[in-house]
Amino acid sequence: MKIRTYAEYAAAGETPEILFWVGCAGSFDQRAQKVTRAFAKILHHLNIKFAVLGTEETCTGDPAKRAGNEFVFQMLALQNIEVMNGYGVKKIVTTCPHCFNILKNEYPSLGGNYEVLHHATYLQQLIDEGRIKLTDTDRFKGKRITYHDSCYLGRANEIYEAPRRVLEELDAALVEMKSCRSRGLCCGAGGAQMFKEDEPGNKRINIARTEEALETQANIIAAACPFCNTMLTDGVKSFEKQDQVKVFDIAELIAAGQGLENIVL
Amino acid sequence: MAKYFQIYLFVLLTAIAFYFAYRGYRRVYQNICLGKPEDLTDQPLQRWKNMLLVAFGQKKMFKNVIPAVLHLFLYVGFLITQVELLEVFLDGITGSHRIIYHAVENLPVLRTLYVGLISSIEIASVLVFIGTVAFLWRRFVLKVPRLNKPELKGFPIQDAATILIAEIYLLICIFSMNTADMALHEGKYGFAVSSVLQNLFHNWSHTSLTIMERIGWWGHYIGVLGFLVYLPYSKHLHILLAFPNTYFARLTPKGYVNNMPEITREIKLMMDPSATPPPADPNAPPPRFGAKDVMDLSWKNLLDAYTCTECGRCTAACPANMTGKKLSPRKIMMDTRDRLEEVGAAIAANGGVWKDDGKSLIENGYITIEELRACTTCNACVEECPVMISPLDIILQLRRNLIMEESNAPAEWTSMFTNMENNGAPWQFSQQDRLNWANA
Ligand code: SF4
Numbered sequence: 001m002k003i004r005t006y007a008e009y010a011a012a013g014e015t016p017e018i019l020f021w022v023g024c025a026g027s028f029d030q031r032a033q034k035v036t037r038a039f040a041k042i043l044h045h046l047n048i049k050f051a052v053l054g055t056e057e058t059c060t061g062d063p064a065k066r067a068g069n070e071f072v073f074q075m076l077a078l079q080n081i082e083v084m085n086g087y088g089v090k091k092i093v094t095t096c097p098h099c100f101n102i103l104k105n106e107y108p109s110l111g112g113n114y115e116v117l118h119h120a121t122y123l124q125q126l127i128d129e130g131r132i133k134l135t136d137t138d139r140f141k142g143k144r145i146t147y148h149d150s151c152y153l154g155r156a157n158e159i160y161e162a163p164r165r166v167l168e169e170l171d172a173a174l175v176e177m178k179s180c181r182s183r184g185l186c187c188g189a190g191g192a193q194m195f196k197e198d199e200p201g202n203k204r205i206n207i208a209r210t211e212e213a214l215e216t217q218a219n220i221i222a223a224a225c226p227f228c229n230t231m232l233t234d235g236v237k238s239f240e241k242q243d244q245v246k247v248f249d250i251a252e253l254i255a256a257g258q259g260l261e262n263i264v265l
Numbered sequence: 266m267a268k269y270f271q272i273y274l275f276v277l278l279t280a281i282a283f284y285f286a287y288r289g290y291r292r293v294y295q296n297i298c299l300g301k302p303e304d305l306t307d308q309p310l311q312r313w314k315n316m317l318l319v320a321f322g323q324k325k326m327f328k329n330v331i332p333a334v335l336h337l338f339l340y341v342g343f344l345i346t347q348v349e350l351l352e353v354f355l356d357g358i359t360g361s362h363r364i365i366y367h368a369v370e371n372l373p374v375l376r377t378l379y380v381g382l383i384s385s386i387e388i389a390s391v392l393v394f395i396g397t398v399a400f401l402w403r404r405f406v407l408k409v410p411r412l413n414k415p416e417l418k419g420f421p422i423q424d425a426a427t428i429l430i431a432e433i434y435l436l437i438c439i440f441s442m443n444t445a446d447m448a449l450h451e452g453k454y455g456f457a458v459s460s461v462l463q464n465l466f467h468n469w470s471h472t473s474l475t476i477m478e479r480i481g482w483w484g485h486y487i488g489v490l491g492f493l494v495y496l497p498y499s500k501h502l503h504i505l506l507a508f509p510n511t512y513f514a515r516l517t518p519k520g521y522v523n524n525m526p527e528i529t530r531e532i533k534l535m536m537d538p539s540a541t542p543p544p545a546d547p548n549a550p551p552p553r554f555g556a557k558d559v560m561d562l563s564w565k566n567l568l569d570a571y572t573c574t575e576c577g578r579c580t581a582a583c584p585a586n587m588t589g590k591k592l593s594p595r596k597i598m599m600d601t602r603d604r605l606e607e608v609g610a611a612i613a614a615n616g617g618v619w620k621d622d623g624k625s626l627i628e629n630g631y632i633t634i635e636e637l638r639a640c641t642t643c644n645a646c647v648e649e650c651p652v653m654i655s656p657l658d659i660i661l662q663l664r665r666n667l668i669m670e671e672s673n674a675p676a677e678w679t680s681m682f683t684n685m686e687n688n689g690a691p692w693q694f695s696q697q698d699r700l701n702w703a704n705a
């Protein structure tokens with residue numbers, strides 16, 4: 001798969017339709033890389049002209065900001081804004097709710113004004129427009145999927161329906177966890193918790209959330225965030241359920257439904 | 266004679282209570298003003314809507330139906346009892362008895378309206394009684410977890426019990442007053458509940474009934490005055506502050522955290538060396554990054570702290586608290602308020618000037634670093650709060666201070682910051698490898 005950078009588009013005198021903001025997890029984390037590839041395959045398949053910033057992309061600054069380091073955040077943010085404004089970026093789609101939140105809500109007052117979409121919303125739009133057609137949903141027949149609300153997509157930006165609408169396209173039963181939507185339980189990664197040990201307590205948050213997910217008897221836990229994905233995958237492993245219950249991003253599930261991805265359930 | 270004595274006593278008690286109440290509310294107001302300015306007056310229409318729906322309409326309470334219904338009993342009871350209170354007040358200063366009733370006695374429509382109103386107050390009072398008993402039951406017998414957390418030990422639990430018991434006391438007074446009054450006048454008023462209760466007193470003498478009526482009347486009024494004075498020292502202040510607090514609630518998406526303009530300025534200077542920095546004011550106090558103490562927070566954070574009902578819905582939903590961490594968003598609010606009270610009292614004792622007492626909101630018996638570190642910024646606390654408080658906003662401001670002023674970060678965060686600065690990612694990967702995912 002050939003991925004073109006914004007620099008390459010610019011050199012060819014072309015303008016891409018969207019900037020695909022990959023994010024640090026999507027770039028470096030092995031599990032999240034698969035999601036990045038799945039989403040890129042969908043874009044490719046639909047002939048959507050998209051660019052990435054590639055080596056010109058840096059962290060949005062989210063973990064620093066939430067940890068309290070406004071300085072590091074703004075340094076990265078201003079740098080990213082300079083790059084994006086230089087290319088005249090108009091529309092961004094990202095597979096990470098943390099990147100989505102910060103690009104959409106916190107970049108504008110620093111001079112970065114773009115239309116920012118999370119891939120849940122973008123996929124839903126493509127489905128609504130009839131551009132995504134699922135041809136390969138047999139493997140989902142009779143399966144149960146439970147969707148885990150990411151805090152930064154859900155409560156932070158009140159996007160609850162789009163990911164569910166996307167999942168409805170698969171021929172599976174959607175089941176809800178005990179706490180869902182605005183009351184969804186955090187996976188435990190936000191606020192830079194991902195990058196440090198937990199404070200003393202009697203349980204890890206991802207274990208508490210995985211318990212809720214397992215209670216639904218789902219075969220698939222659907223996530224829309226690379227960090228939730230890691231947390232829940234770890235949780236499922238700690239219950240030794242990884243052979244029965246799989247954690248997938250909504251992009252991977254849709255790509256599989258399009259016959260672009262071969263996921264094993 | 267007795268009539269004038271009663272008027273005299275009424276005015277005196279009212280004046281004393283109003284004086285102390287004034288001091289209490291003024292204290293709260295002055296303390297809130299210690300916070301930093303923040304403009305929260307845009308979009309007035311949306312703000313009115315929030316206030317009407319959330320404070321007046323109790324919208325967010327109905328996420329949990331049982332406590333919402335019980336609370337609604339108390340809330341409606343409180344609201345409509347104010348009508349009867351108006352008559353009590355008029356009777357008190359004029360030395361009359363049921364002045365409104367007598368004014369409308371011969372006007373059938375208004376009379377029916379009056380009797381209907383007092384009857385609905387009586388019915389509401391029965392519901393209040395049920396609600397109050399249920400609340401005491403939930404807190405002290407069922408021991409609902411969110412109402413039995415460590416931060417409630419001592420005054421908070423006593424405060425909750427005081428108000429609930431005072432509520433029952435007020436109900437007893439209202440019913441003694443109305444029932445005795447009905448019995449004295451052969452039920453001519455026709456109030457819904459006391460017309461039933463009066464049967465219990467049919468063999469009481471005129472004198473006993475008169476005394477009972479007076480005790481009920483005075484007891485009710487004194488109870489109300491006591492409530493008014495006590496309110497600014499109690500979590501029950503929320504019955505007033507819920508209104509401004511929902512009106513001034515932030516309207517930005519919950520995920521939004523403000524960008525610090527002073528830091529933008531500094532970084533822009535770094536990025537563009539040709540720019541000249543504005544001349545520094547040599548007398549300006551050194552800027553403080555984030556918040557270390559209550560005066561560093563915004564006035565809205567402080568209003569939040571005084572509005573907190575200590576209901577613990579936030580803590581019950583907090584993933585950190587749920588999994589045994591020390592963090593409790595309710596405690597964040599209570600500690601902020603308690604420290605604010607301490608600072609306010611110190612300022613008052615020092616002739617209106619703040620003298621550093623060597624303490625702050627962080628540690629010193631208030632919010633610990635361990636608590637601050639445990640937050641996942643998930644916004645569950647903000648979502649749950651029935652009066653639109655944001656404990657998260659305070660947590661983030663305190664975190665900023667810890668990191669940027671005290672360089673107090675866990676080692677993993679320190680290396681995360683370094684990675685972000687050097688490689689543009691929280692992990693130690695090279696920026697040059699950003700596109701490697703495409704080659705797999
Ligand atoms: S934002 Fe922090 S304090 Fe609030 S519920 Fe989530 S973890 Fe708890």
Ligand code: SF4
Pocket residue numbers: 572573574575576577578579580594595598649650651652653654656
């Ligand atoms: S912050 Fe809100 S939810 Fe939490 S205890 Fe106070 S009033 Fe209740």
